[in-house]
Amino acid sequence: MTSLRERKKERTRQALIDAAVELFQRRGYDKTTVADIAAAADIATRTFFGYFASKEELLFPESDERVRAAVKAIEERKPEDTPADLLLRALHDVGEASGEMVSPLAAVRVQLIQTVPAVRGRALQLQLDAQREIAGHLVAAFPGELDRVTAGALVGAFIGAVSGALQALMDNPTTNANANANARADLREATAIALRPWRR
Amino acid sequence: MTSLRERKKERTRQALIDAAVELFQRRGYDKTTVADIAAAADIATRTFFGYFASKEELLFPESDERVRAAVKAIEERKPEDTPADLLLRALHDVGEASGEMVSPLAAVRVQLIQTVPAVRGRALQLQLDAQREIAGHLVAAFPGELDRVTAGALVGAFIGAVSGALQALMDNPTTNANANANARADLREATAIALRPWRR
DNA sequence: ACCGTATCTGCATCGAGTGCATTTTTGCAA
DNA sequence: TTGCAAAAATGCACTCGATGCAGATACGGT
Numbered sequence: 001m002t003s004l005r006e007r008k009k010e011r012t013r014q015a016l017i018d019a020a021v022e023l024f025q026r027r028g029y030d031k032t033t034v035a036d037i038a039a040a041a042d043i044a045t046r047t048f049f050g051y052f053a054s055k056e057e058l059l060f061p062e063s064d065e066r067v068r069a070a071v072k073a074i075e076e077r078k079p080e081d082t083p084a085d086l087l088l089r090a091l092h093d094v095g096e097a098s099g100e101m102v103s104p105l106a107a108v109r110v111q112l113i114q115t116v117p118a119v120r121g122r123a124l125q126l127q128l129d130a131q132r133e134i135a136g137h138l139v140a141a142f143p144g145e146l147d148r149v150t151a152g153a154l155v156g157a158f159i160g161a162v163s164g165a166l167q168a169l170m171d172n173p174t175t176n177a178n179a180n181a182n183a184r185a186d187l188r189e190a191t192a193i194a195l196r197p198w199r200r
Numbered sequence: 201m202t203s204l205r206e207r208k209k210e211r212t213r214q215a216l217i218d219a220a221v222e223l224f225q226r227r228g229y230d231k232t233t234v235a236d237i238a239a240a241a242d243i244a245t246r247t248f249f250g251y252f253a254s255k256e257e258l259l260f261p262e263s264d265e266r267v268r269a270a271v272k273a274i275e276e277r278k279p280e281d282t283p284a285d286l287l288l289r290a291l292h293d294v295g296e297a298s299g300e301m302v303s304p305l306a307a308v309r310v311q312l313i314q315t316v317p318a319v320r321g322r323a324l325q326l327q328l329d330a331q332r333e334i335a336g337h338l339v340a341a342f343p344g345e346l347d348r349v350t351a352g353a354l355v356g357a358f359i360g361a362v363s364g365a366l367q368a369l370m371d372n373p374t375t376n377a378n379a380n381a382n383a384r385a386d387l388r389e390a391t392a393i394a395l396r397p398w399r400r
Numbered sequence: 401a402c403c404g405t406a407t408c409t410g411c412a413t414c415g416a417g418t419g420c421a422t423t424t425t426t427g428c429a430a
Numbered sequence: 431t432t433g434c435a436a437a438a439a440t441g442c443a444c445t446c447g448a449t450g451c452a453g454a455t456a457c458g459g460t
């Protein structure tokens with residue numbers, strides 16, 4: 001049962017995100033002040049920080065959603081699965097769960113991660129947190145077989161390879177004729193590279 | 201011949217770093233303002249930003265030194281080397297070259313990376329830049345054999361593995377009570393564990 | 401000693417973020 | 431409906447990081 005309070009709060013929250021995305025696109029991130037966003041959502045400036053701890057955090061609302069998908073894949077381990085199997089399945093599930101990232105928020109986020117240092121810093125921070133959490137669950141899924149440091153290395157290699165490949169993809173001025181298909185192939189290649197030494 | 205101007209500038213630069221490190225240790229990063237640092241170095245607050253673009257940047261003065269070691273290892277490629285060979289050697293050299301990790305600056309930096317989000321963000325950013333640069337040189341060292349995306353994945357996997365292992369090591373202060381004393385030993389151990397699957 | 405230039409400095413200003421006290425809104429019971 | 435406590439919103443003052451600008455100062459070469 002969602003109370004009126006919760007509904008209203010969620011509505012303002014979404015209004016803030018929508019207003020911010022629109023302003024970021026039109027005037028750029030740096031030229032948009034928190035006061036602008038709040039005004040566009042018809043909210044006092046001070047109240048903004050009751051919804052988001054900082055200007056960057058507005059861009060990462062459902063930060064733990066993808067982590068959940070990965071954790072779920074790990075916890076559904078079958079006895080014959082290797083850690084690498086779980087990571088591959090987790091990545092696949094994450095790709096499904098994030099619905100191809102078609103929201104306008106996701107679009108502007110991708111662009112800002114590449115251009116605004118503060119936003120990129122926040123994104124990297126979240127990625128690091130996700131790595132730690134996934135590594136912890138991986139250790140729990142393989143008791144006695146996988147120690148923390150090795151799990152950290154494995155997850156780091158995996159996520160590092162994927163994001164390294166993605167970064168190289170984005171650096172290239174690619175014509176997006178069939179870029180999506182190529183990207184998928186590249187990602188598969190990247191995971192293969194990262195996991196090859198770990199397969200036994 | 202270094203002019204008096206350059207010498208003076210270098211002296212104040214070092215004075216700023218020293219003063220900052222001392223203040224960070226005694227009062228903490230957040231409780232130390234830029235004005236405090238400038239005052240301790242007998243410099244106007246405004247002048248601080250002529251030396252460092254931001255408060256965090258003071259902590260990373262020689263940011264590209266370790267990258268140079270890696271690049272050097274890559275450029276000394278022998279014909280029979282594979283990309284993985286070069287990265288293994290590069291990371292090994294980096295581990296050796298970080299012998300100056302004993303400076304007070306490095307000590308306080310390690311601590312602040314773990315505790316202050318802004319500092320960690322900056323460190324991650326520098327690591328990402330290093331990855332991109334190394335990947336670029338790797339592509340140049342294997343013309344026609346290695347594309348950008350694959351190189352990005354490979355470098356990401358290596359560096360991700362090492363830093364993931366290092367992070368896992370640092371997260372656990374309980375185990376190996378003596379290991380926490382020396383950051384360099386941690387780096388060595390993390391590298392060994394992270395890269396073991398790649399060795400043949 | 402002189403002058404052009406690099407550097408330093410004070411000052412005004414902006415924007416992010418916080419603490420606090422006050423007001424408004426909501427949930428719930430009488 | 432009214433009364434009341436909790437939650438949320440708001441205004442205000444303030445700190446701090448960072449930038450732009452103009453004037454003062456120090457340096458290097460002549």
